[in-house]
Amino acid sequence: MRPEWCDELILGALAKDSPFGDITTRLLGAGKKEAKGVLFPRQRCTLFGVECARRTFQLVGAESRVPEGIREGMEVEREKVVLEVEGRSEDLLLAERTALNLISHLSGIATATAELVRLARKVNPKVIVAATRKVTPGMGFLEKMAVEAGGGGTHRFSLSDMVLIKDNHLALLGGGVRAVKEAIERIRDKDPFHKIEVEVGTLQEALSAVEAGADMIMLDNFSPAEAERAYREIKRRNSNILVEVSGGIDPENIAEYAPHADIISSGYITHSAPSVDFTLEIL
Numbered sequence: 001m002r003p004e005w006c007d008e009l010i011l012g013a014l015a016k017d018s019p020f021g022d023i024t025t026r027l028l029g030a031g032k033k034e035a036k037g038v039l040f041p042r043q044r045c046t047l048f049g050v051e052c053a054r055r056t057f058q059l060v061g062a063e064s065r066v067p068e069g070i071r072e073g074m075e076v077e078r079e080k081v082v083l084e085v086e087g088r089s090e091d092l093l094l095a096e097r098t099a100l101n102l103i104s105h106l107s108g109i110a111t112a113t114a115e116l117v118r119l120a121r122k123v124n125p126k127v128i129v130a131a132t133r134k135v136t137p138g139m140g141f142l143e144k145m146a147v148e149a150g151g152g153g154t155h156r157f158s159l160s161d162m163v164l165i166k167d168n169h170l171a172l173l174g175g176g177v178r179a180v181k182e183a184i185e186r187i188r189d190k191d192p193f194h195k196i197e198v199e200v201g202t203l204q205e206a207l208s209a210v211e212a213g214a215d216m217i218m219l220d221n222f223s224p225a226e227a228e229r230a231y232r233e234i235k236r237r238n239s240n241i242l243v244e245v246s247g248g249i250d251p252e253n254i255a256e257y258a259p260h261a262d263i264i265s266s267g268y269i270t271h272s273a274p275s276v277d278f279t280l281e282i283l
Contacts, residue, residue: 006052006055010102017097017098018094030089036086036282037086037281037282037283038085038280038281039281040279044075044077045075045276046074046111046114046149047110048145049102049103050083051066052099053103054066057095060091063086064084067082067084070083085280089282103276103278107146107276109150111273111276112273113129116264117152119255120258123258128153128262128263129153129266130263130265130266131155132246132270133156133158134267134270135271136270140157147270150269152269162197163191163195163197164199165198167201167220170183178208181208181211184209188213195216197217197244198216198217210241216243217234217243218245218246219243219246221246224260227257242262243260244265245264245265250268250272251268
């Protein structure tokens with residue numbers, strides 16, 4: 001990831017955080033004082049966002065350096081310094097919260113992803129844990145990169161990336177088993193080049209998707225027992241079809257689904273992952 005990709009997001013956040021300057025630092029009269037600081041987590045985590053944090057300090061005119069051996073996606077112990085900064089105190093304090101918010105949020109996603117991958121692969125070493133499009137507006141690309149840093153898959157970045165027939169598409173065709181078959185046939189007839197994934201809500205819809213030639217089938221909001229049965233029936237008919245399980249999957253239940261899936265997609269890792277507690281300490 002090139003840190004410049006964060007610029008628009010960072011500059012917008014800085015402008016909102018300090019629309020008329022930092023009043024406290026200005027009134028203290030300490031803004032021009034040269035200072036150094038270090039940034040580190042208060043808990044063990046999977047690191048992601050250190051390049052965005054570094055870029056934040058650069059954009060306000062401070063110097064920033066990632067210590068040797070620190071890289072995105074690595075496991076970092078509590079209080080391990082991941083960024084060193086130097087410059088006018090007003091610049092360091094201006095960048096502080098934006099840099100911390102970014103690295104805390106993105107490392108939280110990477111850490112949550114790494115945990116889900118660990119739990120799932122204990123029971124199915126080949127399963128892929130993937131993100132969904134349930135991302136923060138304007139931050140989807142970075143959040144997907146954080147998932148990848150945690151060992152997960154990005155899935156699709158946008159509606160343009162792949163064919164995924166969802167429940168509302170099927171509703172437009174009348175819904176039910178017949179709509180599944182019709183949707184696949186319509187798309188296959190117009191575009192034979194793209195693989196087709198279909199989201200289904202019942203075993204009957206899943207079997208209809210198999211018969212119609214789907215390449216991937218997403219079992220949406222199935223219970224573990226329902227997912228097991230559907231996975232078995234799909235693979236019995238066509239072992240080449242990839243089965244994705246999705247809907248309400250988190251650290252508490254992922255191990256129940258992992259044996260019955262090729263892919264597990266979870267919105268939890270982007271919309272509910274707890275942030276990692278990072279801090280900036282002025283030396």
